Amino acid sequence: MTSGDLARVLQWRNHPEVRRFMYTSHVITPKEHASWFERNSGAPGVWLLIYEVAGVPMGFVNISSTRCPQVADWGFYLAPDSEPGTGHALGMATLSYAFEELGLHKLCGQALGFNERSIRFHERLGFIREGVLREQHYDGEHYQDVVCFGLLAAEWKTRNRGIRA
Template identity: 25%
Template sequence: MLFESARVKLRKMTVEDTELYHKWRNDMEVMHSTNPSLDVYSLEQTKEFVEQVILGSHNSKSYILVEKEKEIPIGIVSLINMDYQNRNAECIIDIGEKEYWGKGFGPEGLQLLLDYAFYELNLHRISLKVFSFNERAIRLYTKLGFTKEGKSRQSLFRNGTWHDIIHMGILQTEYMDKRLK
């Protein structure tokens, strides 16, 4: 399924995206604000992860975020831990191409994912986790309508300091009400 906004579109991730994803997954600057584990992965480990976890799971859906003007893949958005019975999922976004940071591509991509989750999949609730030092992401999520629901205190150690992981969520009705305004 293809969704697009003024500047970006989502396309389903394929095995052909593995090397690009591998580049993003091993870029410590990219992963610093989104991945609790700052491990370096071999290409073989990434291939296995893509095939088994990203593409092989019935409980996740991943899409490459493509900048439309140049047709350049710039990141990935995913719904993971999908619980169809209770209509819940967790979302993840990574902008892997750093020259696109801070230019509004992330919000556009995440909004497309939320549109898909709430309007097409009819999910009831989407959650996410964000590191407490990632203030820009927290502002984005709040602007999209996510609410802080709690935190895992001092559960992330980065740069010699303990940080909280903040848990946020949004309900389908909250998202739809916000979109109508």
């Protein structure tokens, strides 16, 4: 991701169908977005990525290994007008990048408990449900559970070998 992607990513992030599944669900201002990008774009252990299909930007991925260099968290969202199947392709490309290029040992994800689509998405990619943080997030009206996922590099490699065979 470069500064030239800021407007597009902000538009995606502020779309109601993206925002409602985020920890921070208010409309992000351009100033707030630029500040986030400035803090994170050069930070060690943080990768801000644009996922493209045939040269067209279709999604955003954030990988962050700020606690331990070999273990990272990820977050992602798609362009609201992306075609069906784009999410799975984004996930597979990101996992390949995380384990094969970055050499991570583990990638962690989280989904708000009501976000069944994200929960199924993680499980289809091979993530293991590691636990539920009960009523961990307050959205301004209700407490929400947070479902935690993890995928080890060894699990990814084993699963990927099966796909290639």
